[in-house]
Amino acid sequence: MKDISEILGALDPKTRKRVLEASAVKIEKLPTPSISLTAALRGGFAFGRQILLWGNKSAGKTAFALQMIAIAQKAGKTCAFLDAEETFDPEWATRLGVDVDQLIVADTRTINQMVDVGTDLMAAGVDLIVVDSISALLPAIYFEKDSEELKQLQDTKQIGAEAKDMTHAVKMLNFANQNTMLVLISQQRNSFGSMHATHIPTGGMAVKFFSTTIVKLWSSESDKNCIYDDVTLGDRVVKRRVGRGVDWTVDYNKTGPQFVGGSYDFYFDGDHVGIDTLADLVDTCEEYGVIEKSGTWYVVGDEKMQGKTKVIKHLRENPDLIEEYRKTLYEKI
Numbered sequence: 001m002k003d004i005s006e007i008l009g010a011l012d013p014k015t016r017k018r019v020l021e022a023s024a025v026k027i028e029k030l031p032t033p034s035i036s037l038t039a040a041l042r043g044g045f046a047f048g049r050q051i052l053l054w055g056n057k058s059a060g061k062t063a064f065a066l067q068m069i070a071i072a073q074k075a076g077k078t079c080a081f082l083d084a085e086e087t088f089d090p091e092w093a094t095r096l097g098v099d100v101d102q103l104i105v106a107d108t109r110t111i112n113q114m115v116d117v118g119t120d121l122m123a124a125g126v127d128l129i130v131v132d133s134i135s136a137l138l139p140a141i142y143f144e145k146d147s148e149e150l151k152q153l154q155d156t157k158q159i160g161a162e163a164k165d166m167t168h169a170v171k172m173l174n175f176a177n178q179n180t181m182l183v184l185i186s187q188q189r190n191s192f193g194s195m196h197a198t199h200i201p202t203g204g205m206a207v208k209f210f211s212t213t214i215v216k217l218w219s220s221e222s223d224k225n226c227i228y229d230d231v232t233l234g235d236r237v238v239k240r241r242v243g244r245g246v247d248w249t250v251d252y253n254k255t256g257p258q259f260v261g262g263s264y265d266f267y268f269d270g271d272h273v274g275i276d277t278l279a280d281l282v283d284t285c286e287e288y289g290v291i292e293k294s295g296t297w298y299v300v301g302d303e304k305m306q307g308k309t310k311v312i313k314h315l316r317e318n319p320d321l322i323e324e325y326r327k328t329l330y331e332k333i
Contacts, residue, residue, distance in 0.1 A: 004021060008021075027046050027047075027048075027255060028046070028047045028048075029041075029042075029043040029044040029045060029046050029047070029255075030044045030045050030046075030047065030068065030071060030072055030075070030077075030128070030181060031043070031044040031071055031330075032044050032045060032064075032068060032071075033064055033067035033068060033071065033274065033275045033277065034064075034248065034262075034264050034275055034277075034280050035277065035280050035281050035284050035326070035329065036248075036262040036263075036264060036280050036283060036284045036287075037215070037248050037250075037262060037264075038333070039284055039287075039288070039329070039333050040250055040256075040257060040260040040262060041213065041250065041253065041255070041256045041257075042255070042256035042257065042333060043256070043330075043333060045068075045181055045183070045213055046181070046212060046213070046255045047127065047128075047179055047180065047181045048177060048178060048179045048180065048181070049177075049181060049182070049211075049212035049213070049254075049255070050170065050173070050174065050177070050182045050184065050210050050211045050212060051181065051182065051183045051184065051211060051212065051213050051214075051215070052184050052186060052201060052207060052208065052211040052213070052214040052215070053065065053183055053184070053185050053186070053215050053217065054185070054186040054187065054188060054201035054214070054215075054216055054217070055188055055216050055217035055218050055219070056187075056188045056199070056217075056218055056219065057187070057188075058219055058221070058244070059217040059218055059219040059246055059266075060217060060219065060246055060266040060268075060274075060275070061132075061133075061185050061217055062087065062132050062185065063092075063096055063266065063268075063273075063274055063275075064217065064275065065081075065130045065132060065183055065185060066081075066092075066093050066096045066097075066098050066130075067096050067097060067274050067275060068128070068130070068183065069081065069093075069098050069103065069128060069130065070096060070097030070098045070099075071097075072127060072128045072181075073098065073099050073102060073103075077127035077128055078102075078104075078125065078126050078127050078128075079102075079103055079104070079126065079127065079128040079129070079130070080103070080104035080105070080106065080121050080126050080128070080129045080130070081103060081104070081105045081106070081129075081130050081132065082106050082108045082114060082117060082118065082129065082130065082131045082132065083105055083106065083107055083108065083132060084108050084109060084114070084131060084132060084133060084134070084136040084137050085132055085133055085136045086107070087132065088105055088132075095273050095274075096273065096274045097274070104121070104126065106121075108131070108137070109136075109137065109138060110137055110138045110139070110140070110142075110143075110148075111134075111137045111138070111139055111140070111162075111165045111166060111169050112140060112165075112169075113137075114131055114134070114137055114169060114173075115169045115172050115173060118131070118173050118176070118182070119172065119173065119176040121180075122173075122176050122177055122178065122180045123176065126180055127179070127180060127181065128180065128181045128183070129180055129181070129182050129183065130183045130185065131182070131183065131184050131185060132185045133184075133185040133186055133187055134166065134184050134185065134186050134202065134203045134207065135185075135186055135187040135189075135202040135203070137162075137166075139161045139162045139164070139165040139166075140161075140165055141156055141158045141161040141165075142156050160204075162202075162203070162204065163203065163204025163205070163206070164204075166203045166204050166206060166207060167204055167205075167206035170184075170206050170207055170210040171206070171210070174210050184203070184207060184211070186201035186202050186203050186207065187201070187202055188200070188201065188202075189201075189202050201214075208252070211252065212253070212254045212255055213250070213252065213253045213254065213255065213256075214250070214251040214252040214253070215248060215249070215250055215251065216248065216249045216251050217246055217247070217248055218246070218247045218248075218249070219244050219245065219246045219247070219266070220244075220245070225244050225245050226241045226243070226244050227241070227242055227243035227244060227245070227265060227267070228240065228241055228242065229242045229243075229270055231269060231270065240269065241269070242267055242268065242269040242270040243265055243266055243267035243268060243269070243270070243276075244265075244266060244268075245263055245264075245265055245266075246263060246264055246265070246266045246275075247261065247262070247263045248261065248262055248263065248264070249261045264276060264279070264280045265279055265280075278312045278315050278316060278322070279308065279312055281315070281322065281325060281326065281329075282298075282308055282311055282312060282315070284329060285325050285328075285329055286298075288329060288332050288333075290325055290328050290329050290332065291311075291325070298310075298311045300314055300315070300321070301318075301321060
């Protein structure tokens, strides 16, 4: 067998620029807001890849992506948010930990605009781009030729137009992408077969084919899944819905295990909004044996306490202990 260095040395200079030894390929990952999902993904989502995040309404997909941006910013990464649904709220993003002064936001309404803005941002060196959502983007068939003037509705009926344009779009973004994490948020739609209906993400098959990792977020709308807590309204304290449970599933993954599932609590109101990272941390530490549990009793550091609520309260009062557990957990991951 020939030595690799001899083969590489014999290549044409143009080809040599595109070829390297496999050991030189480095994959950098970004932790997700859910440490249980990060553990399942063996470190999180990979840079330089496309990620598909989909699920039903009110499962917290946008909030999840914004919390990812907050994590990336703390790691020194530059982030962009392509707002196709016109739902970006600086105040809500700030509550989720995003530094809005260091976030690029672009108004993208069409698939063409997503490609134009996305490829330019990639070339400029943006590390993380979130598109919210590809389900809201209009294909070219909706516009008059070579213009942004909308057609009459009856002139826009072309089967597969959206999927066809999205196929070209993800191929172009994949070609332009070098080190950017591209997170595509997609809404759920129903696919009706001869025997039953299934839930699938919008955007066509190419979106799934070009995604390195596909994660589904699902939240039941039943009252049993809601989380209630006391909320202060003026000088009154009332009990209201402040959150709901969210189930996550790794549908597909090229950089780690797949077909793995878990859950966390998501809060949209109250003192702490977003994913309940501390409860998620406690559950994951218990799963990996970092925190000992016997019945309802937990051993946290040198203390023994009953109930997860007390454990979370203790961790919130001792942030150094949180970082210690996170570090230990990541070492095990």
